[in-house]
Amino acid sequence: MASAGLGGVTEPIVFDIPEAARATALRAVDRGLCDECFGRLFGRLGHGLTNPERARRLTDALGHAPLGENLECPVCGGLFARLPNWVDRAVRSAEGFEWHRFTCGSRWDPERLAREESLWIEFGTEWGESARSAFNRELGKKMETASGAAGVTDRPDVVFLADLSVGRVELTILPVYFHGRYRKLDRTLPQTRWPCRRCRGRGCTTCNGTGKTYPTSVEEIIAAPFLAVTGAEGTCFHGMGREDIDARMLGRGRPFVLELLRPRHRSVDLAQMATDLARDAAGRVEVLDLRPSDAAEVVRVKEAGPEKSYRVGVVGEVPVAKVNEALELALRQAIAQRTPKRVAHRRADRVRTRRVVAARVVEATEGRFTLDIRTEAGTYVKEWVEGDDGRTVPSLTSLTGVPLKVEFLDVLEIHDTEV
Ligand SMILES: [Zn+2]
């Protein structure tokens, strides 16, 4: 009978027992199984019932006494009766961490799986559900009630793995991600932490024991207040490409995702963070457009190949008319660019084809001029100007016939979205 409470009538659950299932139930009911394991043999019948509820309907239909929990159950050995202990263990393992979304699973010992398998061999799998999936689901439901967090399959904050053979819960804390754009106004700052070449980060006399070639970086400046607020154990900085240390990054800045490893707190007041960053970065770095992000965006940021605009200061004895002529030629042909000498030690030596999409002289004085240029992703701009001893063809040097030297270079814009 469906219950009729004061609030209304509950939808009755249809539970038709096929004749063959009734016969199986009759054979299985006196095997000492707990209500969970007995009901699970018929898990695909009676949608909306828990396995113990299903067991109760079956024993009623058979005129048999209810089975109830059983710590001596020959299949689960009381595993399902002990679910509250597993919930306690899981919740305790994550004490001190903030989590709102979780996934839980379990690792099963072979003996336990073999006991279930012998049950299936004897009674068939026509209506049954596996113990592991039932355990994971019931653990998830009870965890939701106990913690107020949501059981999810996508982007959890934490993952609990109940290891049944050792009676322990393994906890994995997933990183938390934030997206932003940085402007770099300092020509002495690398993008990421740069380990000392001599000691490889251990600390030596060359680096004054810091293990670093440069005292700080864009990554370290941005990460510091996030580390303080989240209590994370470390960071990974994912930039959409990088600029040279001595190049400024202007315009709307360069997109990045900051990944914080094993954070204790995930809720970050980003407006407050922007204020703290502005104070701590002291004008060397500016951070714009902070927002929450995820692992998928890391891939998107790393794989993007946007066009970029630069301002380049050039030194060379060449009339502006000749520069303009050379630029016109340059826009009409592809550049064959061999891996520059200065990066050859860490990149494979090969020839890339690139294009300068737009270029114009914005300023010219005696012996110097300033260019604004827009190029395809991956163009080495300094080499395109100077020629890199014939490794970039054509170059502005080869097109003007005058040896040119880059005096400064700034990134004006990353065109990942249209400006
Ligand atoms: Zn059982």
Ligand SMILES: [Zn+2]
């Ligand atoms: Zn060192």
